[in-house]
Amino acid sequence: MNDYLVYQEIGKRIKKERKKKGITQEQLANLTSYSLSFIANIESNTYQSFSMQTLYNIANALDVSVHDLIPDKKEIELEYYELYCDNCDYFVSIPKELGKLSKYIEDMTNTLHFTCPNCDKKRMQIKK
Numbered sequence: 001m002n003d004y005l006v007y008q009e010i011g012k013r014i015k016k017e018r019k020k021k022g023i024t025q026e027q028l029a030n031l032t033s034y035s036l037s038f039i040a041n042i043e044s045n046t047y048q049s050f051s052m053q054t055l056y057n058i059a060n061a062l063d064v065s066v067h068d069l070i071p072d073k074k075e076i077e078l079e080y081y082e083l084y085c086d087n088c089d090y091f092v093s094i095p096k097e098l099g100k101l102s103k104y105i106e107d108m109t110n111t112l113h114f115t116c117p118n119c120d121k122k123r124m125q126i127k128k
């Protein structure tokens with residue numbers, strides 16, 4: 001599992017909670033004293049890491065528990081599929097929707113191999 005997925009999932013949850021509260025990214029930025037671009041990066045798929053203190057501050061501003069914002073491993077695995085290279089062990093996680101589509105094509109054609117960005121061999125397959 002790629003580390004950035006944890007941050008991506010937290011970002012998704014922050015966005016969901018913010019929308020539930022009916023506040024804008026600007027308002028959340030003001031409430032937490034972080035910049036708008038920082039908040040926007042956290043919520044987007046751009047990789048943006050942040051500290052536990054930051055997460056705590058955002059959870060407080062949204063009036064939710066930090067526990068609600070942090071996914072466990074199982075929850076992340078439900079959201080992503082893994083593309084795995086059986087030649088060099090390189091792997092990358094892809095969103096579930098894309099994984100399902102690839103799996104569907106794989107079932108139809110019986111072979112669906114992607115070129116590995118690490119070893120350049122066409123040996124990557126969906127793991128699930």
Ligand SMILES: [Zn+2]
Pocket residue numbers: 085086087088089090116117118119120121123
């Ligand atoms: Zn490879």
